[in-house]
Amino acid sequence: MAEPMNERPAHIAVVGAGATGLAAAITFARDGFDTVLIGRPSGQADGRTVALLDGSVTFLAAIGAWRQLAPAAAPMTCMRIVDATGSLFAPPPLTFHASEIGLDAFGYNIENAALVDGLAQVARATPRLTIRDAPLAAADSHAAGLRLTLADGDTLEPPLVVGADGRQSLVRHALDVAVRTWTYRQTALTAIFAHARPHRDTSTELHTRGGPFTLVPLPGRRSSLVWVCPPYQARRLRRMTADELASAVERQAQSMLGAMTLEGHCGVVPMQGLSVARFAGHGAALVGEAAHVFPPIGAQGLNLGLRDVAALRDVIVDARSRGQAIADATAMSRFSRGRLVDARTRTGVIDALNRSLLLDMLPLDLVRGAAMLTLDAAGPLRRLVMREGLAPRLGLPSLMRRAGAGFAS
Template sequence: MSGETGFEVAVVGAGAAGLSAALALAREGIATALIGRHAPVADGRTVALLDGSVRFLDALGAWAAIAPQAAPLIELHLVDDTGSLFRPPPARFVASEIGLDAFGWNVESARLVESLRALARATPNLTVFESDATANLRDEDGARITLEDDRTVEARLIVGADGGRSPLRASSGLAVRDWSYPQAAVTTILAHYRPHRDVSTEFHTRSGPFTLVPLPGGHRSSLVWVMGEGPARRLSALDDAALASSIERQAQAMLGAMRIDGPRGLVPMRGLSVSTPVAERLALISEAAHVFPPIGAQGLNLGLRDAAGLRDAVIAARQAGRDPGSRAALSGFARGRAVDARLRGTAVDWLNRSLLADLLPVDALRGLGLLAMSTIGPLRRAVMREGVLPRLGAPELMRGR
């Protein structure tokens, strides 16, 4: 068995959050290992990178390669399609009202990961191990990770970015709460006759949100259609023409004729949270620490805030002469990330459950909230700003230098 020593941090997981965390640390001169195979899933999923996430990726030197593959989200339209008696008029949110060119940019997940992976291979202080971790040992003296090819990697801190079924989380002993919804999301990429004009539209239906998000070119969009598990399975089994026709009807023909223009996926709707994202020489980020349904563009943006916040914590530990894997060094990170995840998770959970409830008081509360955001300017702007990036505790690289 051969060992690799001299790393301050080892990041396990080669998705967008893990790659971003490794890049953020290595660019500060921190000896970093990135462990994980590059295996993007072709399921038609995209990610709407909100403004704070774009600032972070730009600070990492990654955004220039991603930007040509991304479409700006200049407006957001919310349409109540529940049939409720308390149905409010459609709400329109415009990025320029809060001084932004766009709320964010939508990019195919596979393209995002490919761009970050190429940058990681060329970044000093970052060693890429294209192998999965099979075991880890953590104690007060340090941490050791065993790879599937029998190599070992030693570090002061392990960052768990190994996904919603995280083996690192499972071995940590941390308390976990998980749950599921009686829904699934159909995802794909569409071509359509009418231009999207950089507008993202979300229909709120009784089975969940139906969301169309712009992609580059003006006539392509990504779809996330949340519905009951059975209907989702039946819909995903349709041929391309029948599926496109169903989507066009649900979209009320707002983008004209449609055709399927990319891979498709069927995503289970589940949630997960941990009591704390920190254990002995371990910090969990992204879906290793929290899982949300694909609603409201919160999942990966929260994961990137985890990555940026971890970078701040490791730098602060270095400046104070602390061991970056100690609980004292990670305590502030743990508190801040737990609060952010709890607030975002509660908002997503409430919206989804309120649509499924079909109760007049719940419909009235949701409708009044949407109407208030549409008509009260200061409230609308405050909600938009908070949705793009929390004002309290925002990591340094998301605030801009």
């Protein structure tokens, strides 16, 4: 149950009660900032999961949330990449083990609904955090920052507004941030399947000409599916009965997990991208899908959003320690620059990987096959790629480092 509005004005208002917004609100409140979360947390069982990579798990543990989430998550101790493009230069399957870089697991896979519901439980028990169920109706710029108008008519003018309100962000619109969007001629089919054989905590990604086909472990003999394919194929798959779809998935997976059974409904995710010209300005900062949208490839979307939150936390805690305003223009500019580098780098890598699969060109196939063979053989390079795939080594926010800086007292 949400707390009533207290008389003490909020230092920070977080707009958006999805996973990123919830994590942000919990983080800031635990650091001693009076925080208002605007929006109603609601996890929907839609067949989608999120692979939380090691830095994200470390961060969620630091803010006191991982203990609540862990029982619903499955470890990913092994990642297997299979070239199923039919290329003449297809290399053997490439397998990465978390133990090679000193980790028990690359990360953990959890259903979106369980993630949001678990974070909401933590948020409701967090001191200095007020949840306002009324959604944001409008955000307007004024001399000192942003004025927020809620659907129930209340208005707020906090020193710092954090926009975690998704790809149609009202906060971003109020900041007048330039946005670039793009689409792919692909659709992602998502679902959860039970299967006859154990997954052995292994995430398997088949690279096909239509895009990646990925099975990620869940607790028990269950896995989540992200099948990126042409729109006509996605439409055909959606029209299938549950048994027909399960058989199609088993065939595509080369029966590696045995007979499959669909759990619940399958969903469709548009293959789109979004990037912003800046992450902050005029008393506000953008995090998560308000600042970047990724296609569901490479487990980058939410992990990048949580890095946004952890990086913003470092900046505002540092500003407070220096006696500066938490939305100090210099601090917000530093936050924006760092996040732009990280987001653009990840965008470029994911975009290049996806487009390389779609192009049936022998020279490109040769380069991709040679790269996979090199990674298989060159230990130091292999370990570097694994580490960078999880998170950037340079500039990693303090709460995502295993030796984390902890919370301010």
